[in-house]
């Protein structure tokens with residue numbers, strides 16, 4: 295199967311499809327001939343993306359859905375099923391978010407909010423598509439975890455805990471739904487250059503992120519879209535319950551401050567800038 299044939303006429307829902315990695319998925323899916331539904335809390339931005347892609351012959355529909363709002367998220371997915379005659383081939387969950395603060399002081403409202411935004415919304419979206427996928431005897435779901443769900447990070451406990459729980463939810467769902475032909479996998483991005491990410495860090499912090507990866511740079515949204523679409527596509531037909539780390543090698547290292555790491559910061563072991 296060639297990459298360009300993977301999604302021809304497939305119905306794919308992307309939550310958080312207006313911007314960042316979600317928008318990159320929408321763009322790639324549109325290029326591969328999918329009928330894409332971009333769900334987002336910012337329907338104007340998703341709508342502008344859809345209009346741009348549809349002008350080039352794509353089939354992209356933007357729907358308003360705040361994934362924090364269970365009723366609105368279920369209604370948006372019901373609208374998709376209504377428009378497609380009950381068909382949905384893939385669900386790609388991207389919408390999510392973070393907050394920071396010392397765990398000892400964390401406001402429980404922030405803890406609850408991040409669980410709702412990341413974990414509960416993932417469950418709701420999966421529940422909303424699974425009956426249709428079972429009826430088809432086929433479907434794929436990609437959940438949005440993070441390398442932050444694989445390890446701990448100081449000041450990010452609510453985010454990391456929610457992403458770790460998404461990995462566990464993904465594994466349970468993979469087993470429960472595997473007998474119906476539904477695959478469920480998680481993507482674990484490392485630092486990715488979304489507008490939001492770049493807006494929250496300084497130049498010096500960006501350099502630290504670049505240094506933290508084996509590839510000496512943070513990732514780009516289209517690169518993550520490639521990994522996500524692989525998991526969603528039939529190219530990954532025997533992969534379920536898995537988590538794919540796409541982090542430029544960040545978590546491949548123990549973080550010991552070895553001589554190599556310091557030499558690389560001085561300019562060795564890399565191409566000149």
Ligand SMILES: NC(=O)c1ccc[n+]([C@@H]2O[C@H](COP(=O)([O-])OP(=O)(O)OC[C@H]3O[C@@H](n4cnc5c(N)ncnc54)[C@H](O)[C@@H]3O)[C@@H](O)[C@H]2O)c1
Pocket residue numbers: 309310311312313314315316333334335336359360361362388389390391392411438439440441482483484485486487488489490491
């Ligand atoms: N950027 C990174 O470095 C990184 C790394 C690992 C995981 N992630 C995860 O990837 C996902 C997207 O990250 P990004 O950096 O591309 O983010 P982003 O903020 O650029 O984009 C996320 C998209 O989701 C939408 N969104 C946000 N809250 C929403 C809500 N309540 N309902 C519906 N849509 C909503 C936004 O409008 C936006 O279009 C998040 O789940 C994040 O936790 C990001």
